[in-house]
Amino acid sequence: MFASAELGHRINKEEYDAQVPALREALLEAQMELGEKRGFPLILVLAGLEGAGKGETLKILNEWMDPRFIETHALGPPSDEERERPPMWRYWRRLPPKGKIGIFLGSWYTQPILARTYERCGHADLDQAMDRVLRFERMLADEGALVLKVWLHLSKDSQRERFKSLESKKATRWRVKPEDWRQHEHYDTLRRAAEHALRQTSTADAPWLVVEGSDSRYRDLSVGKALLAALRQRLSAEPPAHSRRPAPPALPATNGLNLLRSLDLSKKKDKKEYEKDLENYQGQLNLLLRKKTFAQRSLILVFEGIDAAGKGGSIRRVTAALDPRWYHIIPIAAPSDEERAQPYLWRFWRHLPRHGRVMIFDRSWYGRVLVERVEKLCTVTDWMRAYGEINDFEEQLVRNGALVAKFFLTIDKDEQLRRFESRQKTGFKRFKITDEDWRNREKWDDYEQAVCDMVERTSSEITPWTLVEANDKRYARIKVLKTLCKRLKEDL
């Protein structure tokens, strides 16, 4: 992987001066076109060895292009707001919107590779970290981002020479830090760890470009040209073929039975029992969230359900047990234009709670595999890959200490009709029923299929779905509270 970047590539001044003006103009023009069309973002990871010129390359790219539309992120240690979210949160919040260029120095590769180099983690941990990175970059590419990764390399000798040469001049002496020499001492292990990581993550979607960094002219020209080629290719390309893939065949329903239909919707709770249970579970829930252990955890609730199944009422029975200072409710409606300029999951990442907090999603990221699938608001490929992306997302939440509880509230067709009609009659409830609700009702079977597929593919031991029989509101609310208390008791 690094052999050809240790050969001592050079470019002489004449050649460089001859090539730069045309390259600059072409880069600027490509960048302008990117900004005009706003079709996709360019994400550039600039990684590599100390002394190989990451900072200088960044500087030259900002000079060659219009820096007003480049967002540079050189990330140091995470802030306290970042430490309380999954590690990828700090990258998600800095993703460039469509039409812009985001350059990451200090990326999702930095910590895993350095941790392995200094033996703070084992080989398997690095592999696992790179697996997560692969899924992240795959998602970016699938969402349309152009992802480019540049590794600036130096041979061991070149690195030593570089440090010495910087140290020999008064003006540049400050640039060599003790950590740099420490890295040099670990050159061989770092090289091994990096090579392994790069090989594992060099994909067609997001390939690595390894560039020798000892000669700045060679380095800058190589990076500039690679960037230009990738931008030009993408700007003139057809939309990628996979977004036009046909729908995969669904498992045909041979006996009319499915997860939803197998629920016993006649389950009921009488008023007296309901009131006793409600008090009991709300009290339990309140006490559970006051536990000291919860201060290092968070709770994420997802409410999905058939229209008029009573999500709002169930949410209110949960929040009634909580101190309003602990929770936030995020009602998910149409995305804002800032959200539309980002990958699908971005609008959910931005709302992740800090420790000790409860975040309640009234509708959620599952919109993609429910309404967006049924109403054909996204391609088949988009919702098909969403299952994996969502599983990955939730796994990150859980690994960061969140408890994720997901509820799907079900009613039957007759009950929905009753509720729609009653809503239209009642004053303050008339806001709750729209033409869209009636239209959705016509696609009952499609929604049912989508729900079954969703539960099938995204219910796991760590983030199980709870299907809630909701023809009887009292029964549903108690089931939600009871399930939540049980999960928290097991977990805290």
Added chain:
Amino acid sequence: MFASAELGHRINKEEYDAQVPALREALLEAQMELGEKRGFPLILVLAGLEGAGKGETLKILNEWMDPRFIETHALGPPSDEERERPPMWRYWRRLPPKGKIGIFLGSWYTQPILARTYERCGHADLDQAMDRVLRFERMLADEGALVLKVWLHLSKDSQRERFKSLESKKATRWRVKPEDWRQHEHYDTLRRAAEHALRQTSTADAPWLVVEGSDSRYRDLSVGKALLAALRQRLSAEPPAHSRRPAPPALPATNGLNLLRSLDLSKKKDKKEYEKDLENYQGQLNLLLRKKTFAQRSLILVFEGIDAAGKGGSIRRVTAALDPRWYHIIPIAAPSDEERAQPYLWRFWRHLPRHGRVMIFDRSWYGRVLVERVEKLCTVTDWMRAYGEINDFEEQLVRNGALVAKFFLTIDKDEQLRRFESRQKTGFKRFKITDEDWRNREKWDDYEQAVCDMVERTSSEITPWTLVEANDKRYARIKVLKTLCKRLKEDL
């Protein structure tokens, strides 16, 4: 201010039970209408003495209304990201958008009043803090927000009884904290400080409602009814009269001379001198920002100018001197829909830099008194009050340790024409010229008047405007760099 809230107001259970159902329904309906119309946000400050029931009131409001459209903010100590911005940043980032309700427990009143109570600051400091609050709330009201402030009060005796009663029961004992008793010991000074603060900040735009908190039924009903009355009044109101105020007469131009016309646009720099100066000042700038003192400061640059005056080129000569890891450039174009649902300055507050960073605004908050004024995109009152709001905003930046440098680049009409025509001919520059540029050119005199008024009203010793003669690009770039170096040298 507090006398009538120490009388021992009570409401009996029958009366309470009789009134609550209608109040709930009316509140819910008003909230739905607010959400449907998205005309304004409701900002509720819930303040008051410990033991007076802030938490309980918050809870009952969340129960009575739909908690999905209420955002509750109970702010503890600031995070590290917040500590590096002006104190008001944490409130700005949490302002509810139009159509939503934001409730602040722990508001912009908490720290000033407590600091005065525990004598961490003097009387004049409290006054000054309240002056800032007045300006903030005035801005919110002018931007259309409905601002309500509730102070929950208790007499000294009631507070003691309340704490003792909570402590006497096992289930509620934990709710009384040592700080609460400490506050009780300082009851008289706190009461004095609060009364002073409330009297100073109870305005027609954002009045205080003082509610006695010893009887929860009286308290909840009072707050609920006040909220309903304010919401209903506003929902059925005409737009406020001041937004239709006529334009104030401008100072008539009697001799054709103004700030812009008095500039000597013939100033030039020859190429050789330019290159020497460029290297010199870029070097200085780089060194200045590496100073240790800058790690606790930040730099905010504002670039405004006549179309085609060369803002972009000047910005690039500045950034060329900087490490791309230090700066971000924010090009200001049309606001996003999330930005449009917030007060005008929100979109700038969200980009404020952390310490040690440089934020460069390519066009800025001055858009309101330039393009929005001339193109009549806002009312006269809106841009007239913007001068004061902007001065206030920049003062907060400076007080937080930012150095704010503002540049206005000027060319004359002939030079603009030459540049427009040349841009239309050059390949990669054709993106830079649009029909809008030609239209703006027709309003040259109006823009000129707006610029002169802007400089007149927003140039101060701490945030002066630098007018840059830009017919000669080289002269302009050096003037920008030189000014910047001078300011930094004086300041760091």
